[in-house]
Amino acid sequence: MAVKIRLSRGGAKKRPYYRIVVADARDPRDGRFIEKIGSYNPMLPKDSEERVKIDTERAAEWLKHGAVPTDRVARFLADAGLVEWKHGDNPKKGTPGEKAKEREAERAEKEAAKKEAEEEAKAAAAAPAAEDAPAEEAAAEAPAEEAKADEAPAEAETSEETKS
Incomplete structure (x- = not known):
């Protein structure tokens, strides 16, 4: 079974709130999950401690078992010191278009x-x-x-x- 550490969206319309969950990769984004290991509230300021909360012990345990974090969650885990995060492999994504x-x-x-x-x-x-x-x-x-x-x-x- 492929296990991912990813975000599951909650909250109201235009007021997002995410749970950081461990889930089967085949399950839907907001569907069934194995364990909730944290939360992410993008509405809070970037310097707020309440913006991202992660149970680092549980995340480290799941990483040992082979869970693969998504890009956004990998950034959070890198800030916590659990994984080494690097940019994605699409170097042209950030370049401006022809009109720009x-x-x-x-x-x-x-x-x-x-x-x-x-x-x-x-x-x-x-x-x-x-x-x-x-x-x-x-x-x-x-x-x-x-x-x-x-x-x-x-x-x-x-x-x-x-x-x-």
């Missing part, structure tokens, strides 16, 4: 474009300040050049007059 990957790629593109726009704005803000200084210098030099240009023809006229 597409949305992530779109978000990454939007963020990259946003960062580029911010960098351009910063560069544009810094560039006018740098461009203003040479423009001001050029503006200051332009009237001086115009004044020199005005003086040069006047000097040429005076030199011609003195020659004649």
Whole structure:
């Protein structure tokens, strides 16, 4: 007979409460069981001591007799130090689907474009300040050049007059 240590659901609708039971693997989930060895109340906070209660001595005895815990019960037993639990053998189960990957790629593109726009704005803000200084210098030099240009023809006229 294959024996499992598993959860048997009780409680009201949308208010689950589970018994940790030892049962024949062929029996239904909430059906006949051999022995109740604990309880699990998922409605309680995760740090509550009342959330998971297991009779570790009885669980250890059933494990010695070859009872196989389900994945969730194996986690509870691992927390109690009775078994070594590891993740299941389906590595693709937790990976995101195609649409989620597409949305992530779109978000990454939007963020990259946003960062580029911010960098351009910063560069544009810094560039006018740098461009203003040479423009001001050029503006200051332009009237001086115009004044020199005005003086040069006047000097040429005076030199011609003195020659004649």
